[in-house]
Amino acid sequence: MLTLRRTLRRWRLRPLEPLRYVVAAFAALVALFPFYWMFVVSLQSSQSAFSATPKFFPDWVWSNYARAWQAAPWILYFRNSLFIVGASIILTLVVTLLAGYAFGTMKFPGQQFFFLAVLGLIMIPAEATLIPSYLVVSAFHWIDTYQVQIIPFGVSISGIFLLRQFFLSLPPSLWEAAQLDGCSRLGFLWRIAAPLARPSLAVVALQVFIGAWNAFLWPYLVTNTDNFRPVEVGLQAFTSAEGTDPTGLAAAAAFTTLPVLVVFLIAQRQFIAGISVGGVKE
C-alpha cells in the first residue's frame, strides 16, 4: 500500500514527501496535546490558570494534586474501581473462555443459531435497553452494589469470537491425543487449550480493563453512594462540585487517567492487534 508515495512521485512531487512527516507530526500533536494541557494545568498556579494569555509550561505547583486528592474520597473510588475491574476481568475470562471453547471445539445442535444470537448482540445498542436493564437490576435489589457493575458485563462478544477462532485453529489431533491419555474435555481446556490461548485471553483482559475503568453511564445510573462509585463517576461528581477549581480538576483528571495510560502503553501492541482482528472480521 504505497500509493500515496507513488502518487507523489508520479506527479513529480517528490519534494513533498517529507511533508508526510509534518502532517503525521501535526496529527500526533493534536491527539496528544489535551493530555499535555491536562498536565500543564494540573501544575499551574491559579493565577496562570485564570490569566488571559495562555501559559504553555507548568509552574510545578504540586499542591494542586494534594488539594484534589483530599477533596474527595479518592481512595474509596480507586478501591471500588480496582475491585470492579479485577472481578470483571476474572468473570469475563471464565465465561468467554467456556463459550469460545464450546463454539470452537464442539459440535452440537443449534450451534449456528447460538453463535448468530451472540454476534447479533452487536445490533442492540446499550442505550436503547437502558430503561429495562435498570428495571431488571432494581428488581434484583442490585442498585448500589458491586455486582451490578460486574455481572451484566460478564460476556465479551469480540472475546468469544477471538477465542472461537483460536480454538478452531487448534489441530484436532491434539484433542485426540489428550483423549487417549484419559483427559476430559474440561481437563483439556484447563491444562492444554487455555494456556495455548493465553495471547487471546490477554487481549480480552485488556479490553475488559479499559472498558470497566472507563465506564461511566451505567455506574452513574446504578450507584447512589460513594461506597460503590468507581473513579470515573467520582470524577464526574467532583467536577460538578469543584467547577471553580480548574487546576484541582486537571490534577484529578490526570491521576484518574494515569492507570489507563500506563496499562495501555505497556500492552498497546496486543490492544491494537485485538481491534484490528475484531474490526476487520465484523
Add this chain to the structure above:
Amino acid sequence: MARIAASEVNPPPHTTTNRWIRRLFSTGQAYLYLMPMLLILAIFNYFPAIFVFYISFFKWNFLIHGPQPLAGADGLDNYRFLFHDPNFWQSARTTLEFVLITVPLNVGIALFLALLLMSGIRGRAFWRLAIFTPYITPLVATVTIWYWMFDRYHGLFNNVLSIFHVSPVLWLDDPRFVLPSIILYTVWKSVGFNVVLFMAGLANADPALGEAARVDGANVWQQFRFITWPTLAPITIVVILLSTIDAFKMFQPAFLFAGAEGGPNNAARTLGLYLFDQAFLTNAHDGLGAAIAVCIFLIVFTISAIQLGIAGRRSGS
C-alpha cells in the same frame, strides 16, 4: 486408530447405544459450557431488548408505581405523542445533524491518516500509538480538560483566538456552537479507532498488485480505480457503518458537556439525551422513554442489518 475404524464399520448393538448416550452427554456438555454466557445474555441483554417494546406501550414511572394503561386502546399513545412532540423532532434533527457532520469528518480524516501512515513512513507504530491514545483514555477525564479548554473566559481556545484579535466564542454556551464543539471533541476522541481499522484493512492489500499494474502502464486513476479502491471499499463500508451507529446513539459526551437538557436552547439534545431526560430525571415517564429507545433501536438495527448483509454478500461471493 485402525481398531476404532473397524468398530465403526460394524458396530455391535450395545456399542451403538453407548455411543448415542455418549453423544447426548457430550452435546449436553456443550450447553453446560455455554450456560454462564446464556444466563447473562438472557437476563441483561435479550430480555431488556424485548421488554423495552413492552414498556413503550404503557404509562410507566417505575420509581413511583408500576405500569398503567394508556388512554388509547391500541397502546400506541406514546408513539402518537412522540409524533406530535416538537422536542422529539428537534432531538431527532440534532442527532441527524450530528451524524451527517461527524461521520464524514471522522471517516475522511481516518482514511487520510491511515493512507499516510501506510505510505512507508518511518516510525509508523509511534504515530499510530499517538493518534490512538485518545480513544482508550477515559471519557470523563478527557471531557474535564476539554471543558476547561472551551471555557469562555479562561479557556485555551479563546485565549489563542484573542492573540489574533478574534472575539471570544461561547463554545458551550452558544446554541450555534455547542454541537460543533461536541463534534470536535468526538472526532478527536474516536478517529484513532478508525485509523487502526483502516490500517488493518490496508495491510491486507497485496503490494505486488500495484507494482504489476504500474509496470503494465496503468495511470494513477486506473491504479486507484482497480487496485486501491477494491481493497479500500470493504473496510470503508465497515468503518462508515460502525461510525454511523456510534453517532446515532451518541449520548455521553453531550451529557457531560451540555447537561441533561442539551445545553442552551437544547441545541445539543440528541435522541439518547432526550431518552435519558424522559426516563430518569424528574417527572420520569419511562413509557415515553422506552418509545424513544425503540426508535434508536430500530435505527441502529437497520444500519447493522445493512452492514451484516453487505458483509455476508462479500464473504458469500
